Amino acid sequence: xxxxxxxxxxxxxxxxxxxxxxxxxxxxxxxxxxxxxxxxxxxxxxxxxxxxxxxxxxxxxxxxxxxxxxxxxxxxxxxxxxxxxxxxxxxxxxxxxxxxxxxxxxxxxxxxxxxxxxxxxxxxxxxxxxxxxxxxxxxxxxxxxxxxxxxxxxxxxxxxxxxxxxxxxxxxxxxxxxxxxxxxxxxxxxxxxxxxxxxxxxxxxxxxxxxxxxxxxxxxxxxxxxxxxxxxxxxxxxxxxxxxxxxxxxxxxxxxxxxxxxxxxxxxxxxxxxxxxxxxxxxxxxxxxxxxxxxxxxxxxxxxxxxxxxxxxxxxxxxxxxxxxxxxxxxxxxxxxxxxxxxxxxxxxxx
Amino acid sequence: xxxxxxxxxxxxxxxxxxxxxxxxxxxxxxxxxxxxxxxxxxxxxxxxxxxxxxxxxxxxxxxxxxxxxxxxxxxxxxxxxxxxxxxxxxxxxxxxxxxxxxxxxxxxxxxxxxxxxxxxxxxxxxxxxxxxxxxxxxxxxxxxxxxxxxxxxxxxxxxxxxxxxxxxxxxxxxxxxxxxxxxxxxxxxxxxxxxxxxxxxxxxxxxxxxxxxxxxxxxxxxxxxxxxxxxxxxxxxxxxxxxxxxxxxxxxxxxxxxxxxxxxxxxxxxxxxxxxxxxxxxxxxxxxxxxxxxxxxxxxxxxxxxxxxxxxxxxxxxxxxxxxxxxxxxxxxxxxxxxxxxxxxxxxxxxxxxxxxxxxxxxxxxxxxxx
Numbered sequence: 018x019x020x021x022x023x024x025x026x027x028x029x030x031x032x033x034x035x036x037x038x039x040x041x042x043x044x045x046x047x048x049x050x051x052x053x054x055x056x057x058x059x060x061x062x063x064x065x066x067x068x069x070x071x072x073x074x075x076x077x078x079x080x081x082x083x084x085x086x087x088x089x090x091x092x093x094x095x096x097x098x099x100x101x102x103x104x105x106x107x108x109x110x111x112x113x114x115x116x117x118x119x120x121x122x123x124x125x126x127x128x129x130x131x132x133x134x135x136x137x138x139x140x141x142x143x144x145x146x147x148x149x150x151x152x153x154x155x156x157x158x159x160x161x162x163x164x165x166x167x168x169x170x171x172x173x174x175x176x177x178x179x180x181x182x183x184x185x186x187x188x189x190x191x192x193x194x195x196x197x198x199x200x201x202x203x204x205x206x207x208x209x210x211x212x213x214x215x216x217x218x219x220x221x222x223x224x225x226x227x228x229x230x231x232x233x234x235x236x237x238x239x240x241x242x243x244x245x246x247x248x249x250x251x252x253x254x255x256x257x258x259x260x261x262x263x264x265x266x267x268x269x270x271x272x273x274x275x276x277x278x279x280x281x282x283x284x285x286x287x288x289x290x291x292x293x294x295x296x297x298x299x300x301x302x303x304x305x306x307x308x309x310x311x312x313x314x315x316x317x318x319x320x321x322x323x324x325x326x327x328x329x330x331x332x333x334x335x336x337x338x339x340x341x342x343x344x345x346x347x348x349x350x351x352x353x354x355x356x357x358x359x360x361x362x363x364x365x366x367x368x
Numbered sequence: 369x370x371x372x373x374x375x376x377x378x379x380x381x382x383x384x385x386x387x388x389x390x391x392x393x394x395x396x397x398x399x400x401x402x403x404x405x406x407x408x409x410x411x412x413x414x415x416x417x418x419x420x421x422x423x424x425x426x427x428x429x430x431x432x433x434x435x436x437x438x439x440x441x442x443x444x445x446x447x448x449x450x451x452x453x454x455x456x457x458x459x460x461x462x463x464x465x466x467x468x469x470x471x472x473x474x475x476x477x478x479x480x481x482x483x484x485x486x487x488x489x490x491x492x493x494x495x496x497x498x499x500x501x502x503x504x505x506x507x508x509x510x511x512x513x514x515x516x517x518x519x520x521x522x523x524x525x526x527x528x529x530x531x532x533x534x535x536x537x538x539x540x541x542x543x544x545x546x547x548x549x550x551x552x553x554x555x556x557x558x559x560x561x562x563x564x565x566x567x568x569x570x571x572x573x574x575x576x577x578x579x580x581x582x583x584x585x586x587x588x589x590x591x592x593x594x595x596x597x598x599x600x601x602x603x604x605x606x607x608x609x610x611x612x613x614x615x616x617x618x619x620x621x622x623x624x625x626x627x628x629x630x631x632x633x634x635x636x637x638x639x640x641x642x643x644x645x646x647x648x649x650x651x652x653x654x655x656x657x658x659x660x661x662x663x664x665x666x667x668x669x670x671x672x673x674x675x676x677x678x679x680x681x682x683x684x685x686x687x688x689x690x691x692x693x694x695x696x697x698x699x700x701x702x703x704x705x706x707x708x709x710x711x712x713x714x715x716x717x718x719x720x721x722x723x724x725x726x727x728x729x730x731x732x733x734x735x736x737x738x739x
Contacts, residue, residue, distance in 0.1 A: 211701075216580045216603050219681055222688040229698035236404050236699040237679055237689065240605045241579035241635025245667040245706035249406060271605030274638055277645050319586075322593050324600040328609040 038092040055293045058101040063158045074113040075143035096296040103361040108157045116147040168291035171344035173201035184251045189213040190269045191220035192256025194289045209234045247278040264335030264350030276337035285339040297366040373495040377409045392485035393429040395422035404699045412673040418442045438493035449499040476514045498623035498660040542655035542719035561614045579604040579635045581678040611646045621654035627663040628710035628725040640712035667706040676700035
């Protein structure tokens with residue numbers, strides 16, 4: 018039966034995606050960038066919308082929430098998956114509201130007024146059936162996909178506004194966004210880049226070779242020399258894994274030290290992060306530790322008697338950050354909370 | 369007068385050095401690899417081409433134990449300012465032992481002249497550290513103070529005794545005194561973070577911070593584990609993760625400068641910075657023979673560049689930087705030292721007691737008055 022085939026095919030795809038997430042998470046370093054993960058998640062959600070059985074918006078949201086919970090449980094540190102699920106849920110809410118005729122924006126702006134006057138919960142339980150809802154939602158998801166595909170280009174387009182000639186720029190580790198950003202600026206201007214290698218995985222080496230191939234003057238330094246050379250650096254430009262709701266970052270380990278050194282020398286710290294990295298969740302207990310990497314650093318008989326720690330991420334507080342550059346432009350860290358309320362609905366923060 | 373090893377970008381200074389080395393019959397070591405432009409005034413040598421390659425065997429001008437010492441320096445077999453100074457002094461004892469005054473010459477003048485090419489050779493192998501500079505100054509002073517009526521055997525014996533007492537007082541006993549003072553500062557149940565080696569015994573937990581490419585923390589870890597102290601090991605990038613549970617930070621120093629800056633292994637200033645941000649006390653342990661009259665405010669003007677090939681590493685079977693020489697715009701920077709500003713350091717523990725960073729010129733003045 019065609020319906021059952023479609024369903025099994027759909028669940029197969031979901032399973033494949035989940036196992037891919039788990040596999041990437043357990044490998045050393047990320048085998049795929051967050052942009053790719055975001056695109057794949059969104060395509061999968063579009064497929065679910067198209068092929069799953071649902072009759073009204075409430076059902077669809079339940080299905081997507083359920084799948085979203087499974088996907089985030091597969092790899093909790095990859096927050097883009099959860100972010101995309103929340104974006105799609107917001108799309109569904111908006112399309113539903115538009116089909117009903119009421120405008121969602123008015124509700125948002127007068128939320129305080131609503132709190133005082135309405136008192137009870139809204140009677141919006143998404144049970145009304147609309148024939149064109151499916152088509153509208155799928156079209157909106159397609160728009161989201163187009164936006165995702167253009168994020169890196171949108172960010173790189175702003176490069177020349179922030180980099181002048183003969184600058185010394187410092188970065189850490191490997192970020193595809195920052196790489197594209199710097200390469201775009203290098204087409205018109207000459208500047209110098211210092212890359213901190215970010216032990217023990219040393220992703221900085223890959224970044225440096227890739228930048229130097231575009232004729233950018235690059236220098237690789239070990240992590241210990243970050244403060245020593247910071248006095249000659251004009252700007253620090255970094256990427257991040259997640260942008261948190263308070264404007265802080267969850268970035269690769271060593272970033273907090275870099276941010277403190279930049280603060281000490283009053284060097285601006287610029288974060289290039291597309292909007293799909295913005296996450297309303299803060300899991301302070303989640304701190305991935307990777308112990309495997311120490312096998313090649315310490316001999317076995319010592320390793321068995323000591324505690325070796327190798328955290329993957331650092332938390333950087335918003336006071337140390339100067340500017341966020343995203344696909345919708347530049348923002349101060351104090352504005353991030355507002356951007357977040359435009360992207361996600363408060364009821365979706367907890368999936 | 370500016371030392372030679374920070375004038376590499378000056379062709380006149382290089383010519384003068386080449387002439388001097390030729391006169392002394394010491395080989396000139398050539399720089400290796402592309403140097404980052406900010407550091408064009410410093411040498412950058414490769415470990416694969418030691419200066420001993422260019423010496424004929426047997427060396428006529430340079431004493432063989434000096435050749436051996438130079439090789440040990442350039443290959444990194446002897447590292448750390450205390451170890452280097454002690455090795456230097458022991459080698460000088462050997463040199464003095466084998467020395468014989470030529471006729472019509474005075475020991476006090478001739479021996480000093482004999483030592484000059486040795487010192488040039490050693491600085492070609494690896495630039496001299498502040499502690500080695502102080503030790504050499506002391507020896508030269510002792511030699512020139514030998515009275516002319518003194519017989520050769522007696523003079524040699526006196527010099528050997530001087531060197532022994534210098535090593536004993538300034539290095540060995542000094543570290544014991546420092547340990548005693550440091551122990552007072554450690555309470556039971558403390559969690560200590562160390563970046564270099566220090567020895568003592570009380571119930572505490574130690575966190576050893578290590579950094580690429582030298583990974584010297586592994587040696588400290590080994591010794592601590594042997595003593596049965598509970599240890600944790602992290603790389604320097606995990607500093608923000610581990611600092612909230614640390615009660616004190618102990619750092620070693622390579623030299624203490626007259627303006628209160630601490631010159632030490634690269635990464636030390638970073639640890640002090642992050643410790644300050646978390647309000648953790650930072651204590652520096654340094655013997656007084658490492659105090660020097662130079663002043664410095666940043667890590668650029670006077671530093672040492674280590675072999676850039678040390679940064680190359682293989683991960684997942686790939687080493688991205690393997691052919692860095694072929695890529696025109698790529699440079700590797702392997703700094704050895706950095707300077708920590710005095711406002712990051714809370715206390716300096718020396719063999720004379722516990723002093724603040726800014727009291728270094730006071731100690732230097734007192735030492736000069738003594739001498």
